[in-house]
Amino acid sequence: MKISIASDHAGFAYKEELKKFLEKLGHTVSDFGTDSEESCDYPQFIRPAADAVSAGDCERGIVLGGSGNGEAMAANRVRGVRCALCWDATTARLSREHNDANMISLGQRLITLDMAKEIVSIWLTTEFEGGRHTRRIAQIDDLSAR
Numbered sequence: 473m474k475i476s477i478a479s480d481h482a483g484f485a486y487k488e489e490l491k492k493f494l495e496k497l498g499h500t501v502s503d504f505g506t507d508s509e510e511s512c513d514y515p516q517f518i519r520p521a522a523d524a525v526s527a528g529d530c531e532r533g534i535v536l537g538g539s540g541n542g543e544a545m546a547a548n549r550v551r552g553v554r555c556a557l558c559w560d561a562t563t564a565r566l567s568r569e570h571n572d573a574n575m576i577s578l579g580q581r582l583i584t585l586d587m588a589k590e591i592v593s594i595w596l597t598t599e600f601e602g603g604r605h606t607r608r609i610a611q612i613d614d615l616s617a618r
Contacts, residue, residue, distance in 0.1 A: 473596070476533035478504040478521035479580075480514035480543070483536025486580045486588050490534060493589055497596075502530055515546045522550040525574050533575040534592065540579035547575050554612065559583055564591040568598035570605050 475494055479487035484506055491501050502524060505517040514537055524530040533555070535543040540557050547555035555575035556567035559582060567573035576595050578588050 473532060474500045474530045476502045476504060476521040476524040476530040478517040479506060479536035481506060481509045481511050482538035483580045484509050486578065486585060487536050489585055490588060490592060514543055518543050518546040522547040522553045522575060526550045526552040535575065536578045536580055538579060538581040540577035544577035547577065558591045561590055561594055564594040565598050568595055569601045572600040572609050
């Protein structure tokens, strides 16, 4: 799977570790930055990562920050992106089963690296349930078209 990844300075360390983790699992990773822990403005890195998912250049995307909140908000401004803020195994699983999340956001200051890897693993391997959730996803997509 081709996965976009991006972070601000507060998520940089985990981004670098997750790139290695994803490549070890056999995925191709497109890194949209940042390239250091020097303070930066996250939208300039998150938007291109989300655009890559929206355009179909990447199948999924992962964004990281201190809490992950701003990064999720920035990614969700892109049409066709459904970015879930995940902090444990349950939120990762449900983001796929119920919401068909094609991106996730993680907060480096709030979870351990091991938890980040567990979240990513679950999110990558969990299938969308469809059914009643399909109707809800269509409604979300309709809202983003306005």
